[in-house]
Amino acid sequence: MPENAAGGVLHIDLDALASNWRTLRDNAGGAETAAVVKANAYGIGIEKAVPALARAGCRTFFVAHLSEAIRVRAVAPDATIYVLNGLFAGTCPTYAEFDLCPVLGSFEEIEEWAGFCRAEGQKRKAAIHVDTGMNRLGLTVPQGLTLKDRAELKDFETSLLMSHFVSAEESDNLLNRQQIEAFQAVRATLPGIAASLANSSGIFLKEKPHFDLARPGYALYGGNPTPDRDNPTKPVVGLEARIVQLRWVEADHSVGYNGRWLALEKRRIATLSVGYADGYPRAASARGKSGDELLSGMALVAGRTCPFAGNVSMDLITIDVTDVPENQVQRGDTVTLIGGDLTVDEVGRRAGTIGYEILTNLGSRYARTYRGGQG
Incomplete structure (x- = not known):
């Protein structure tokens, strides 16, 4: 699947994988x-x-x-x-x-x-x-x-x-x-x-x-084996999702299935072409009102952390990008769902699960890019 035709792109760093193996070997006492x-x-x-x-x-x-x-x-x-x-x-x-x-x-x-x-x-x-x-x-x-x-x-x-x-x-x-x-x-x-x-x-x-x-x-x-300390390993997986549409939602209007998320004031919503059919957990859905999304899923958009808005559906996720300048987020842009501060452990925590489940559910509909792995 060409990247520009895929709803999500999974980036996999094989050099980081190899480096992590060496780090673990070096800590395994011979x-x-x-x-x-x-x-x-x-x-x-x-x-x-x-x-x-x-x-x-x-x-x-x-x-x-x-x-x-x-x-x-x-x-x-x-x-x-x-x-x-x-x-x-x-x-x-x-x-x-x-x-x-x-x-x-x-x-x-x-x-x-x-x-x-x-x-x-x-x-x-x-x-x-x-x-x-x-x-x-x-x-x-x-x-x-x-x-x-x-x-x-x-x-x-x-x-x-x-x-x-x-x-x-x-x-x-x-x-x-x-x-x-x-x-x-x-x-x-x-x-x-x-x-x-x-x-x-x-x-x-x-x-x-x-x-x-x-x-x-x-x-x-890339999962942290020492949760009480800094992660000694490097991230291996990154996930980007494509914005297929942007819209303004008026105050007191809901977003997504069952109307579980309500905009308290006018909000700009981006719809991503990734959902639970791609392995992103539905449990990361945001319920309640705008501003309440303490443990919902998050996306990184133009360097800003943006909360999910409403339920994760089969093929789509909606996020609140109101705080991102309009000229920095457009149809066709990609946003980060795994990467940076959104580590696999953090994504799992926000979905009420563990990073293991996030990794092993990564779906088959993503375009995949691989880096390194040759030495």
Whole structure:
């Protein structure tokens, strides 16, 4: 889609992505630093992100689904690729075909993978996930402590023992220490197996739980892994939306579906050709009266912050540009929805969600521009 024909333009800085990976690597205490590229590399595109990260030096990638792993393999033929969401029944041949590593989180999965490897006569790699507090996927800690006695582990190569933090972004949360201790206890029973616990925020914890491999995700894409401190990473994503129409709305007139936003005096409204069908959250809608938009979405227009006016609809967003000089905002101009002070974390906060959701919902209707990524 040509930029001038698109309602929104997504700008992606692959050099910043690579720089963020290096920053995270340099803070990981000498541990190998992998990259989590699930959800289409957090919305920026597996086929663009993975080669850029590989050129920066990344050799190990994590995804959520088998289909994502196959896409990564197509652009990273020599990488180690782990699939986080477990081994689905009957999928072992596909893992073997593409040389992929399942993350095994139950005895049933361990038995199925061991049986496949035994029948094939080849000890293929897999990770084992021990749950230390999330209560989603993984063996319980008591189960993890019995792994050393499982005969099935002789039939495949356990290349990684891993767990996942519950609240690593909360640096003083007592759960962090509890999880580290539980993970260390299981790890002690399986000497010689590489271990991984630290996600993006975990890399920066004072306990330095880096072990052998860190696996950052969100911070690679510019999200702040240390919410109580300045962001150590660079922004990767910027989003611009095109103004398709400008109009004056008279006092006591509403804007948008259901009339949830009311102009207290005459206001100038710009309509943008982006909506929730493009992945911009409807929860960023502005309700109430002009001047009340404390936690609504915002746009940057000619260097000024302008609040949303009314509901975010499927294909359109309306914003109040009254305070921008008329000669500085015209039909066809683009305004910033992500960029500058409107970081992915700030956009998420204003929509009552998190930056992860903002990134991973980035829509397919945007024109996309990519910068860098060649070195």
